[in-house]
Amino acid sequence: MSEADTTNPVELASDIGGENPESSNTNIIDDEQHGFTKALLIGINYLGTRDRLENAIDSVRIAKKSLNSNFNMNDDNIHIMTDVTGKKPSKFNILDELNWLVNNAKKDDVLLFHFAGHGNQLLNSDNEQHSKVEALCPLDYNESGCIMDEELIEVLIKPLPQGCKLV
Numbered sequence: 001m002s003e004a005d006t007t008n009p010v011e012l013a014s015d016i017g018g019e020n021p022e023s024s025n026t027n028i029i030d031d032e033q034h035g036f037t038k039a040l041l042i043g044i045n046y047l048g049t050r051d052r053l054e055n056a057i058d059s060v061r062i063a064k065k066s067l068n069s070n071f072n073m074n075d076d077n078i079h080i081m082t083d084v085t086g087k088k089p090s091k092f093n094i095l096d097e098l099n100w101l102v103n104n105a106k107k108d109d110v111l112l113f114h115f116a117g118h119g120n121q122l123l124n125s126d127n128e129q130h131s132k133v134e135a136l137c138p139l140d141y142n143e144s145g146c147i148m149d150e151e152l153i154e155v156l157i158k159p160l161p162q163g164c165k166l167v
Helices: 007-017 056-071 093-102 149-157
Strands: 039-042 077-083 110-116 118-123 130-136 164-166
Touching: 039 093, 056 077, 056 110, 077 093, 093 110, 093 149, 093 164, 130 149
Parallel strands: 039 077, 039 110, 110 164
Antiparallel strands: 118 130
């Protein structure tokens, strides 16, 4: 497993620009005139485990500060989960918060999902062409398993209306 990229998601989003080639109904933020509607920031350092990371929680703090100061985003529209928050980033809680993120999304909304933690590639059990699938490792991945890329597509991408942007 390796630490997910902890680059500031706001800077990364404005650097990328253009349409998401994977989905006809989701665009990456394409200019600085758009503000973020909602954000879900997750940072998992896996404290007290052999999988410990050093900077995942810090990346969430930086992202939140940037959303507040650069985009004037209200704290009510930013949900945060880390090892040290009351609501821990378990598999169940992450999926629940992803549902919050996309719930009531509409055209021209800009949603931000930031995950700093371990990811994994697992062997695909289906007979598809791909031999591996990507996965996010929640805090409780040893007990509950990883969040597979197909789960993310079902929960995070498919519910979005046309014209809604996900970063």
